Amino acid sequence: xxxxxxxxxxxxxxxxxxxxxxxxxxxxxxxxxxxxxxxxxxxxxxxxxxxxxxxxxxxxxxxxxxxxxxxxxxxxxxxxxxxxxxxxxxxxxxxxxxxxxxxxxxxxxxxxx
Amino acid sequence: xxxxxxxxxxxxxxxxxxxxxxxxxxxxxxxxxxxxxxxxxxxxxxxxxxxxxxxxxxxxxxxxxxxxxxxxxxxxxxxxxxxxxxxxxxxxxxxxxxxxxxxxxxx
Numbered sequence: 456x457x458x459x460x461x462x463x464x465x466x467x468x469x470x471x472x473x474x475x476x477x478x479x480x481x482x483x484x485x486x487x488x489x490x491x492x493x494x495x496x497x498x499x500x501x502x503x504x505x506x507x508x509x510x511x512x513x514x515x516x517x518x519x520x521x522x523x524x525x526x527x528x529x530x531x532x533x534x535x536x537x538x539x540x541x542x543x544x545x546x547x548x549x550x551x552x553x554x555x556x557x558x559x560x561x562x563x564x565x566x567x568x
Numbered sequence: 569x570x571x572x573x574x575x576x577x578x579x580x581x582x583x584x585x586x587x588x589x590x591x592x593x594x595x596x597x598x599x600x601x602x603x604x605x606x607x608x609x610x611x612x613x614x615x616x617x618x619x620x621x622x623x624x625x626x627x628x629x630x631x632x633x634x635x636x637x638x639x640x641x642x643x644x645x646x647x648x649x650x651x652x653x654x655x656x657x658x659x660x661x662x663x664x665x666x667x668x669x670x671x672x673x674x675x
Contacts, residue, residue, distance in 0.1 A: 457610065497570060497665040498654075543609050557601065557663065561610035 458482045461546050461560035468536065469568055476531040476563045478546030484558070486551040487529040489521060492543040492562070504529060505551040536567045571595050574655050574666035581673050587642040589669045591655030594636065602629050602640045603654040605668065611654070614640070645673045 459480045468474050478487065489501040503511035504523040518540075520532040529546055546560040572593045581587055591600070602614040615622050615629040617638065622629050626645075631638040642649055650673050655666040 457612065495667060497572070497667050498656075498663075500662065545609070545611065547611075556616075557613060559603075559611035559613075561608060564609060 457558050457560065459546055459548055459558050459560035461544075461563050463563060464561065465564045465566075467566045467568060468533070470536060470538070472536075473532070473534040475533065476544055476546075476565075478529040478531075478548075478560055480527055480546075480548040480558070482548060482558060484548035484550050484556075485526050486549050487523060487526075488547040488549075489529065489531050490545040490547065492545055494542075498545065502531075533565075536565075538567050541566045569594075570666065571659075571664050572655055572657055572666040574653075574669050576669060577667065579669055579671045581645050581671070583646055583673055583675050585645050585673075587645050587649075587671065587673075589640045589653050589655075589671070591638045591640070591666055592636060593638075593655075593657045593659075593664075595657065595659045595664065597636075597657040597659045599658040600631055600638050601656045601658070601663070602638070603656060605652040605654060607651075614653075642671075645671075647673045647675055649673050 462477045486505045490498045492498050500513050501515045502521040507523050518535050522530040543562045545562045549557045575590045599618045601616050603611050605611045617631045626643045628641040652668040652670050654668045656663045
């Protein structure tokens with residue numbers, strides 16, 4: 456356990472389903488991130504929350520909707536996904552403005568059928 | 569072309585071999601991270617470097633800021649070192665990742 460917990464670990468969903476990914480950290484960090492990792496591609500930053508405020512949205516389709524209710528929890532709400540959205544979704548946390556101490560979760564392996 | 573390039577993409581080794589993974593980057597950075605990702609998906613931070621060299625157990629990381637290059641070395645490799653090793657640079661408040669090097673160490 457790294458201190459960043461993601462659930463579920465695996466998710467299979469149909470294109471018309473609505474589901475949510477959850478990330479939780481109790482490291483005292485105040486920045487949280489969603490990354491997408493597709494096969495043979497670098498990790499892509501999707502969203503950044505710093506002090507519970509969304510500070511970055513990297514041209515992510517609106518079928519992905521993040522939510523950060525407090526500094527310890529981060530959600531990624533999914534609806535009407537496409538098969539090309541199948542990937543590993545990783546959550547990370549850090550102390551905002553400090554370029555060390557990124558801690559990653561184990562990821563959610565998402566398959567869209 | 570990616571801003572962070574790693575080589576090789578895939579690497580196989582016999583147990584006990586000395587391993588080197590290379591990372592080159594084309595942007596200004598404030599720090600460079602070496603990360604390890606096991607088959608389950610979780611990523612663990614191995615090193616954060618801004619200059620020189622760091623050592624942790626059998627792992628050594630070096631960085632040459634002028635040449636924009638870093639290397640990760642594994643001495644006396646072991647099958648449990650099998651993983652994907654990812655180089656990431658911290659540039660303009662963002663982490664930019666390489667595509668990773670998949671290492672397999674056979675007994």
